[in-house]
Amino acid sequence: MLENYLIVHKSILPDYYETVLAVRRAIESGQARDVSQACREAGLSRSTYYKYKDFIFEPSDMEGGRRAVLSMLLDHEPGVLSALLQCVSAAGASVLTIDQSLPIHGKAGVTLALELGEMRIPFQTLQEQIVAVPGLENVRLIAIE
Numbered sequence: 437m438l439e440n441y442l443i444v445h446k447s448i449l450p451d452y453y454e455t456v457l458a459v460r461r462a463i464e465s466g467q468a469r470d471v472s473q474a475c476r477e478a479g480l481s482r483s484t485y486y487k488y489k490d491f492i493f494e495p496s497d498m499e500g501g502r503r504a505v506l507s508m509l510l511d512h513e514p515g516v517l518s519a520l521l522q523c524v525s526a527a528g529a530s531v532l533t534i535d536q537s538l539p540i541h542g543k544a545g546v547t548l549a550l551e552l553g554e555m556r557i558p559f560q561t562l563q564e565q566i567v568a569v570p571g572l573e574n575v576r577l578i579a580i581e
Contacts, residue, residue: 453488457492459474459475459478459489493581502581503532503550503579503581504581505580506563507578510544512539512542512544519571523562527555528555529552530551531549534547535548559580
């Protein structure tokens, strides 16, 4: 999953990439009441913001630990969720939240928020291990900070 990302120095990117981040910060901090106001104040078009908002991220302060959110489908069979949680625990990650939907057609949607600060392996290795757990499918990284 991480093979789709690059680390690039912002000096070689167009200025509006950094402006997209400023708009996101204004919205998240409450400085702007909505996207329109934040874009107007930053001098960025809403279409540019929406085009790039889900693809531009800032590195977080790693001292406080990292977090990741994963989404997946689980087979509605005994032990599948337990195997997933054992995989996460063995890597040294901590579960912050689990949100599981009711099973439909033998599958349950699960969103898993993890604290990665104490992990003993690289995150990409954990992702590969999770994908390999029997009974899981459509494992997707939603967010990482």
